[in-house]
Amino acid sequence: MLERIRTKNRTEVTFVLPAGHPAGEASVVGDFNDWxxxxxxxxxxxxxxxxxSIVLxxxxxxxxxxxxxxxxxxxxxxxxxHDGRNNVLHT
Structure with a gap:
């Protein structure tokens, strides 16, 4: 799930995982953190x-x-x- 707060020049995106899925540690990776x-x-x-959460x-x-x-x-x-390999987000 994605939560977004948009302002004039930026978007704060919160990536959300459901309780218990997946088990263990997880992170979000992408263009914004060089994967x-x-x-x-x-x-x-x-x-x-x-x-x-990240600000883009x-x-x-x-x-x-x-x-x-x-x-x-x-x-x-x-x-x-989706671009065939990755999720795509438009800020």
Whole structure:
């Protein structure tokens, strides 16, 4: 799931994973962090979900995926689109 707060020049994006899925540590990786695993880890929220937030410039196209423990890559069905390999987000 994606949560967005847009202002004139930027968009704060919060990537959200459901409670318990996947088990173990996970992070969001993409163009915005040079695809570095662990650069934006998910943190637990009071409702049991996990989230990672980043601020991006407005009006950009960003590719991203999620990476969990054990080299498990997975997608976000709430992404704006998919380019055949990655999720795509339009800020």
């Amino acid at each position: 570095r695993p662990g650069a934006h880890p998910f943190a637990a929220r009071p409702d049991g979900t996990r989230a990672a 410039p407005a009006d950009e196209r960003v590719a991203f995926r999620y990476l969990a423990h054990g080299d498990y890559w997975f997608d976000d069905e709430a992404a704006d689109s």
